[in-house]
Amino acid sequence: MIQQLFELAEKKRIAELEVLTNQSSNFSVQAYEGKIESYKKTNTAGLGVRGTYQAGTGYAYTERLRPPEFETLLDMVKDNASLMKEKEPMFQKKEVGNWHDSQPDLTEKEKITLALELESQARLAEEVSDVSYAMISSGESTRQIANTHGLNKIYRSNYSMAYLSVIVKRGEEVETDSAYYIGDLSKLDRVKLIDEAVGKARRKLGGKPMPVGRYQAVLDRRVVCSLLGVYSGIFSARNVLQGTSRLEGQLGEKLFGSLDLLDDPLSGHERILFDDEGMDTSTRYLVRDGVVESYLHSLQTAAEMRQAPTGHGIRSYKGTVQIAPHRLQIPNGTTGLNNLFTEITNGIYITDVQGLHSGTNTVSGDFSLAAQGFRIENGQITSPVKEITIAHNFFDMFTQPIKKADDFDFSMPGGHSQYGAPSILFETIAVSS
Amino acid sequence: MLHPATVERVLLAALSYGGDFAEVFVENKIEQNISMVKGEVEKARSGQDFGIGIRIFHGSDYLYTYTSNEDEEHLIKTARLLSQAAQKSEHRNKTITFQKRSFVPRHLAQIDPRVVSIHQKRDVLAELNHHAMAYHTAISQVRTRYFDETQKVLIANSEGVWAEDIRVRTRTFIEAIATEGNQKQRGYVAPGAQKGFEFYNELDLRALAESAADTAVRMLEAKPCPGGKMPVVIDNGFGGVIFHEACGHGMEATAVAKGKGPYAGKLGQTVVSAKISAVDDGTINNEWGSLNIDDEGTPAKRNVLIKKGILKGYLVDKLNGRRMGMESTGSSRRQSYRFAPTSRMTNTYILGGADKLEDMIATTEYGLYAKTMGGGSVNTTTGDFNFAVLEGYMIENGKLTYPVKGATLIGNGRQTMYDVDMVGNNFLPGQGMCGSISGSIPVNVGQPALRVSQLTVGGSGQ
Numbered sequence: 067m068i069q070q071l072f073e074l075a076e077k078k079r080i081a082e083l084e085v086l087t088n089q090s091s092n093f094s095v096q097a098y099e100g101k102i103e104s105y106k107k108t109n110t111a112g113l114g115v116r117g118t119y120q121a122g123t124g125y126a127y128t129e130r131l132r133p134p135e136f137e138t139l140l141d142m143v144k145d146n147a148s149l150m151k152e153k154e155p156m157f158q159k160k161e162v163g164n165w166h167d168s169q170p171d172l173t174e175k176e177k178i179t180l181a182l183e184l185e186s187q188a189r190l191a192e193e194v195s196d197v198s199y200a201m202i203s204s205g206e207s208t209r210q211i212a213n214t215h216g217l218n219k220i221y222r223s224n225y226s227m228a229y230l231s232v233i234v235k236r237g238e239e240v241e242t243d244s245a246y247y248i249g250d251l252s253k254l255d256r257v258k259l260i261d262e263a264v265g266k267a268r269r270k271l272g273g274k275p276m277p278v279g280r281y282q283a284v285l286d287r288r289v290v291c292s293l294l295g296v297y298s299g300i301f302s303a304r305n306v307l308q309g310t311s312r313l314e315g316q317l318g319e320k321l322f323g324s325l326d327l328l329d330d331p332l333s334g335h336e337r338i339l340f341d342d343e344g345m346d347t348s349t350r351y352l353v354r355d356g357v358v359e360s361y362l363h364s365l366q367t368a369a370e371m372r373q374a375p376t377g378h379g380i381r382s383y384k385g386t387v388q389i390a391p392h393r394l395q396i397p398n399g400t401t402g403l404n405n406l407f408t409e410i411t412n413g414i415y416i417t418d419v420q421g422l423h424s425g426t427n428t429v430s431g432d433f434s435l436a437a438q439g440f441r442i443e444n445g446q447i448t449s450p451v452k453e454i455t456i457a458h459n460f461f462d463m464f465t466q467p468i469k470k471a472d473d474f475d476f477s478m479p480g481g482h483s484q485y486g487a488p489s490i491l492f493e494t495i496a497v498s499s
Numbered sequence: 500m501l502h503p504a505t506v507e508r509v510l511l512a513a514l515s516y517g518g519d520f521a522e523v524f525v526e527n528k529i530e531q532n533i534s535m536v537k538g539e540v541e542k543a544r545s546g547q548d549f550g551i552g553i554r555i556f557h558g559s560d561y562l563y564t565y566t567s568n569e570d571e572e573h574l575i576k577t578a579r580l581l582s583q584a585a586q587k588s589e590h591r592n593k594t595i596t597f598q599k600r601s602f603v604p605r606h607l608a609q610i611d612p613r614v615v616s617i618h619q620k621r622d623v624l625a626e627l628n629h630h631a632m633a634y635h636t637a638i639s640q641v642r643t644r645y646f647d648e649t650q651k652v653l654i655a656n657s658e659g660v661w662a663e664d665i666r667v668r669t670r671t672f673i674e675a676i677a678t679e680g681n682q683k684q685r686g687y688v689a690p691g692a693q694k695g696f697e698f699y700n701e702l703d704l705r706a707l708a709e710s711a712a713d714t715a716v717r718m719l720e721a722k723p724c725p726g727g728k729m730p731v732v733i734d735n736g737f738g739g740v741i742f743h744e745a746c747g748h749g750m751e752a753t754a755v756a757k758g759k760g761p762y763a764g765k766l767g768q769t770v771v772s773a774k775i776s777a778v779d780d781g782t783i784n785n786e787w788g789s790l791n792i793d794d795e796g797t798p799a800k801r802n803v804l805i806k807k808g809i810l811k812g813y814l815v816d817k818l819n820g821r822r823m824g825m826e827s828t829g830s831s832r833r834q835s836y837r838f839a840p841t842s843r844m845t846n847t848y849i850l851g852g853a854d855k856l857e858d859m860i861a862t863t864e865y866g867l868y869a870k871t872m873g874g875g876s877v878n879t880t881t882g883d884f885n886f887a888v889l890e891g892y893m894i895e896n897g898k899l900t901y902p903v904k905g906a907t908l909i910g911n912g913r914q915t916m917y918d919v920d921m922v923g924n925n926f927l928p929g930q931g932m933c934g935s936i937s938g939s940i941p942v943n944v945g946q947p948a949l950r951v952s953q954l955t956v957g958g959s960g961q
Binding site: 108 | 539585874
């Protein structure tokens with residue numbers, strides 16, 4: 067099929083063509099009140115192309131993978147390319163490879179049983195009034211990238227996941243929280259998963275606002291990961307070139323105190339061996355001891371800035387090349403989380419934030435987020451806190467001394483990028499309520 | 500699209516091992532995207548989405564599958580496998596007679612975007628870019644995006660419904676960034692409609708570009724917003740996002756059917772301030788969130804949600820309708836064939852009242868005027884929400900005194916809508932995308948200016 071496209075492209079005077087395909091099949095079941103409430107099984111394939119025609123680069127995609135559609139597909143490429151004054155560089159080396167990461171998988175029946183057991187068991191937990199989601203999902207996907215310069219790389223992998231979201235109730239007050247497990251489902255510890263979701267929801271019950279002020283604050287690793295997700299765009303060379311990143315002209319500058327920040331594409335829930343332009347990935351520090359060491363590049367931004375490409379050109383078959391990290395992380399600390407609390411006389415432990423896409427300004431770095439957590443008084447967690455907002459600035463928060471806990475973990479997978487961090491103690495964060 | 504005989508065979512296969520209802524959804528969508536930065540086209544892409552979703556009900560549970568492979572044998576096999584998974588007794592359907600669902604299309608496109616040259620589309624962006632850049636010397640960056648899509652859908656089910664529609668949608672995005680020293684602020688507008696290319700003949704491109712630029716420039720002067728509890732005047736248009744997030748989602752059957760959420764079991768009761776009446780109206784001609792038929796083939800309706808503070812109705816889809824013992828309200832929607840549909844909003848509006856915006860500000864001693872709202876989110880179980888204010892001003896002694904940045908509104912939806920003490924006469928809708936369990940769908944929000952007597956404002960100012 068790909069060869070057919072290459073031949074047709076040549077006929078249509080498309081000088082270079084890159085083809086990205088994705089085939090995936092997924093399965094998920096959701097249990098509710100002792101029954102399988104939703105059962106979903108899917109099978110899809112999509113094909114995206116990027117082609118050089120005259121001076122420019124055009125993109126097109128189709129989910130109808132039949133030769134009669136290819137004609138239209140390549141005409142779209144030409145049409146779109148005609149708007150562009152410059153072409154995007156493509157991977158020029160004849161690299162080929164075929165990788166397959168395989169994880170053990172349960173049978174469909176076993177997954178259904180597991181979902182049912184997870185739901186009924188979660189329902190029995192203390193103060194649980196309902197189970198919003200008790201879901202088991204799994205899937206397999208194959209990604210291939212090839213171009214007319216001889217690139218041809220294929221990666222196949224599968225995953226399995228359990229996700230639980232519960233509602234707890236005390237009097238009239240309700241709270242929710244969730245937990246997930248990704249990996250071999252035969253090793254899933256249901257009790258642990260239920261305890262985590264229920265525990266996180268229950269401890270929030272009885273939350274109250276706290277007085278406005280500036281406090282010492284420990285941001286839970288989940289919150290740190292969320293902030294990394296929102297602000298990772300500042301490292302994108304595209305944003306630097308477009309003047310929407312404050313890191314413009316800051317390579318080599320010590321902007322982030324003593325922070326280390328790195329991208330390790332082989333860590334996290336699934337390895338990323340090559341990016342969506344075919345470039346091999348590698349581990350790379352973006353910030354080392356507070357100094358900005360590298361931007362994230364696609365082939366195009368690397369060429370424009372005359373820097374080495376970093377393998378961060380990301381696209382789905384429908385989309386255009388974007389720049390994003392693979393597994394962006396702050397390395398683990400060495401102090402227990404509870405030991406961080408003991409350093410606080412009057413402060414807060416922030417466990418949840420909401421409004422990440424609206425309460426954050428990725429240009430200025432300012433954020434103001436609805437938050438939940440716990441008061442810390444004289445080194446101890448005392449009472450739950452809610453209906454507050456926390457405000458700070460991403461560029462300023464690491465210039466103050468920070469202390470890292472030893473509880474490093476990754477955020478829940480979703481989309482291409484995954485973020486990892488330990489919980490971190492900051493000297494001052496503004497709280498309002 | 501598929502032949503009726505094929506669809507019938509697929510539906511019968513879907514019921515071969517059990518289930519009491521089966522549905523086929525076929526989607527074929529062509530879209531065009533062009534983005535421009537600093538006056539140059541950055542990316543141009545187009546493509547075709549194609550797939551078939553098959554859904555089976557047994558009682559109030561469902562099974563769903565989708566595939567991009569339109570081959571009849573593959574579809575029948577997929578349907579049969581899905582039916583097998585239901586593990587119920589054999590069903591008796593032998594034939595299905597389709598009845599074509601007819602409707603008067605309300606949202607026809609005058610100029611089919613597929614016949615407009617890509618260069619004309621690019622020129623719209625160039626014009627927007629020009630006006631935004633020219634507005635003020637502080638404007639350092641303008642990003643614009645053009646979008647159109649033509650979505651053909653076919654919905655057929657075992658009850659004999661056969662419904663087809665073509666939905667043409669057009670939208671443009673303008674983001675302006677103003678710079679001063681190392682301070683950068685942004686302004687943003689994104690109008691859309693269920694129209695073809697004629698949309699641009701009816702828009703004032705210059706006014707649009709300038710309003711985005713104006714927000715960015717004004718916010719350069721802004722001070723960090725002081726935090727605390729205070730009265731907040733939320734102006735019209737996209738301000739309606741608060742009702743959408745804080746109340747609308749709670750009125751979707753998805754939230755109500757399981758007896759969860761703040762509005763479950765509250766029909767006929769006072770649930771918000773008596774000053775508020777609200778509707779979800781999918782029938783408004785050519786609106787961004789409108790539909791001729793929903794994604795189950797049911798004609799769209801004007802659904803009254805709240806009348807003078809009293810809860811009058813929910814938004815119901817077929818499946819949740821079974822759970823609730825209610826009829827569908829024409830509210831079943833999905834992003835694409837990749838999602839099973841469920842109850843969602845269309846154009847959700849708080850209706851206009853009698854108060855004037857000037858009076859709301861003049862009678863507020865100390866508070867916040869939220870002129871333009873950004874996005875936000877809500878926990879539909881607890882009703883807790885948070886929203887960013889894109890452009891805001893402090894109100895002191897009845898007057899707007901200075902612009903503020905970094906303001907967030909947080910609170911509880913139920914409480915906030917009780918605390919509305921003035922409802923303006925300046926209704927305006929705004930366009931957005933709403934993300935929920937059946938994907939991201941186009942919706943309108945809308946309201947007149949509202950004053951909330953007390954709301955928590957988050958901000959880092961003193």
